[in-house]
Amino acid sequence: MTRTGFDTALENLNEDLLRMGSIVEKQVHQCIVALVNQDEELAMQIIKNDDLVDDLQREIEDKCIRLIGKEQPLAIDLRTIFTISKIVTDLERMADHASNIAKAVKRLKNEVYIKELVDIPKMSLIVEKMIKKSLDSFISRDVEAIKEICKMDDEVDALYKGVFNDLLAIMAKDIKNLNQATQFILIASKLERIGDHVTNICEWNVYLVTGEHMDLNE
Amino acid sequence: MTRTGFDTALENLNEDLLRMGSIVEKQVHQCIVALVNQDEELAMQIIKNDDLVDDLQREIEDKCIRLIGKEQPLAIDLRTIFTISKIVTDLERMADHASNIAKAVKRLKNEVYIKELVDIPKMSLIVEKMIKKSLDSFISRDVEAIKEICKMDDEVDALYKGVFNDLLAIMAKDIKNLNQATQFILIASKLERIGDHVTNICEWNVYLVTGEHMDLNE
Numbered sequence: 001m002t003r004t005g006f007d008t009a010l011e012n013l014n015e016d017l018l019r020m021g022s023i024v025e026k027q028v029h030q031c032i033v034a035l036v037n038q039d040e041e042l043a044m045q046i047i048k049n050d051d052l053v054d055d056l057q058r059e060i061e062d063k064c065i066r067l068i069g070k071e072q073p074l075a076i077d078l079r080t081i082f083t084i085s086k087i088v089t090d091l092e093r094m095a096d097h098a099s100n101i102a103k104a105v106k107r108l109k110n111e112v113y114i115k116e117l118v119d120i121p122k123m124s125l126i127v128e129k130m131i132k133k134s135l136d137s138f139i140s141r142d143v144e145a146i147k148e149i150c151k152m153d154d155e156v157d158a159l160y161k162g163v164f165n166d167l168l169a170i171m172a173k174d175i176k177n178l179n180q181a182t183q184f185i186l187i188a189s190k191l192e193r194i195g196d197h198v199t200n201i202c203e204w205n206v207y208l209v210t211g212e213h214m215d216l217n218e
Numbered sequence: 219m220t221r222t223g224f225d226t227a228l229e230n231l232n233e234d235l236l237r238m239g240s241i242v243e244k245q246v247h248q249c250i251v252a253l254v255n256q257d258e259e260l261a262m263q264i265i266k267n268d269d270l271v272d273d274l275q276r277e278i279e280d281k282c283i284r285l286i287g288k289e290q291p292l293a294i295d296l297r298t299i300f301t302i303s304k305i306v307t308d309l310e311r312m313a314d315h316a317s318n319i320a321k322a323v324k325r326l327k328n329e330v331y332i333k334e335l336v337d338i339p340k341m342s343l344i345v346e347k348m349i350k351k352s353l354d355s356f357i358s359r360d361v362e363a364i365k366e367i368c369k370m371d372d373e374v375d376a377l378y379k380g381v382f383n384d385l386l387a388i389m390a391k392d393i394k395n396l397n398q399a400t401q402f403i404l405i406a407s408k409l410e411r412i413g414d415h416v417t418n419i420c421e422w423n424v425y426l427v428t429g430e431h432m433d434l435n436e
Contacts, residue, residue, distance in 0.1 A: 054433060058431045061431075064300075068286060068296060068300075075287070078286060082303070085300070089304065089307055168396055171389065172393045175390045178386055178390055179386060182382075182386065182389075182400065185400060185403075186403070186404075186407060189407070213279075213280075215272060
C-alpha cells in the first residue's frame with residue numbers, strides 16, 4: 001500500500017467511525033423519544049438496530065487490526081488506529097445502554113406515567129450533544145473542546161442526582177409508583193453512564209494529540 | 219528485538235494482565251465485603267485502589283502500542299496484543315463499578331440494614347469466579363470454558379431479576395426503606411454489568427483463538 005493508499009484506508013476508517021457515532025447518537029436520542037411516547041414499535045426498532053452497531057464495531061475493529069498488520073504504521077498513524085479501536089468500544093457500550101433503555105420502554109408500555117419524566121429528557125439531550133462533540137473533537141483534534149464536554153458531563157451528573165431524588169420523592173408519595181420510578185432511576189443511571197463513556201472518548205482524543213493519558217472521569 | 223525478546227515482552231504483558239485481573243477481582247470482592255460489614259474504611263481503600271487499576275490499564279495499553287510499533291507483529295501475535303488491549307478496558311470498567319459500589323457503601327454507612335442483602339453477595343461470588351475463569355480461559359486459550367462462564371452470567375442475570383423484585387417488595391412494605399433499597403438495586407445492577415464485561419472478555423478470547431467474532435452478550 002502506498003502512503004496515499006494508507007491515507008485512503010485511514011480516511012475510510014474515520015468515516016466508518018463517524019457513521020457509527022451518528023447511529024449511536026440517534027439510538028440514544030430515539031430511546032428517550034420511545035420512552036416519552038411509550039412507543040413500543042420504536043423501542044423494538046432500537047433493540048434491532050443494536051445488532052447493526054455491534055456489526056459495525058466488529059467491522060471497524062477488523063479493519064484496524066488488518067491495517068496495522070498490513071501497513072505496520074508508526075507513531076501518530078498507529079496511535080490513530082489504536083484510538084479508533086478504543087473509541088468504538090465506548091460507542092458500542094453507549095448503544096448497549098440505549099438498547100437496554102428501549103427494553104425498559106417495553107416493560108413500561110402499559111403504565112400510565114405518574115408525572116412528566118422529570119429531567120430524563122434533558123439529560124438525554126446533553127448526552128447526545130456530548131457524543132457529537134466528542135467525535136468532532138476526534139476529527140478536528142481539538143483538545144480544547146474537551147473542557148466543554150467535561151462541563152456537560154458534570155451537568156449530566158448533577159441532573160442525575162436531581163432525578164434520583166425526585167424519583168425517590170415520587171415513590172414515597174405513593175407505593176404504586178415504585179416499579180415505574182425504579183425503572184426511571186435505572187434509565188437515568190444508564191444516561192449518566194453514557195456520559196462517562198463520552199469522557200472516555202475524550203481521554204483517547206487527548207492521548208491521540210498529546211501521547212499522554214489523562215483522567216477525565218473523576 | 220529477537221523472537222525470544224518478543225516472547226519475553228509478550229509474556230510480560232500476560233503477567234501484567236493477570237496482575238490487573240487479580241486486583242480487579244479483589245476490588246469486586248472487597249466492595250461487597252465493605253457493603254456487608256458497612257466498613258467505610260475498606261470502601262475508601264477500594265476507591266483509592268481504583269487509581270492503581272487505572273494506572274495499570276494505561277501502562278498495559280502503552281506497552282501494547284509500543285510493542286506493536288517496535289515489533290510490527292502479525293497474525294496471532296498481533297491478535298494477542300490487540301486482545302490484551304481490549305481486555306484491559308473491560309477490567310478497568312469492572313473496577314470502576316466496584317469503586318462506585320464502594321461510594322454507595324459510604325452513603326449507606328449510617329443506615330441500619332433492613333434485611334440481609336438479599337442475593338447481592340451471591341451475585342458477587344459468581345461474578346468474581348467469572349472474572350477469574352475468563353482470564354484463565356485467555357491464558358489457556360480454552361474456548362470450551364466460555365460456555366460455562368456464559369451459564370454463570372445467565373445465573374447472575376436471573377439473580378439480578380430476583381434481587382430487583384425482592385427489593386421492590388421491601389420498599390412497598392415500608393417507605394422508610396426507599397433510599398436503601400434503591401441503592402441496593404443500583405449496586406445489583408452494577409454487578410450484573412460486571413458480568414456483562416466478563417462475557418466481553420470471553421468474546422475476545424474466542425476472537426483470539428478463532429479469529430472470529432461472537433456475540434455472547436445477548
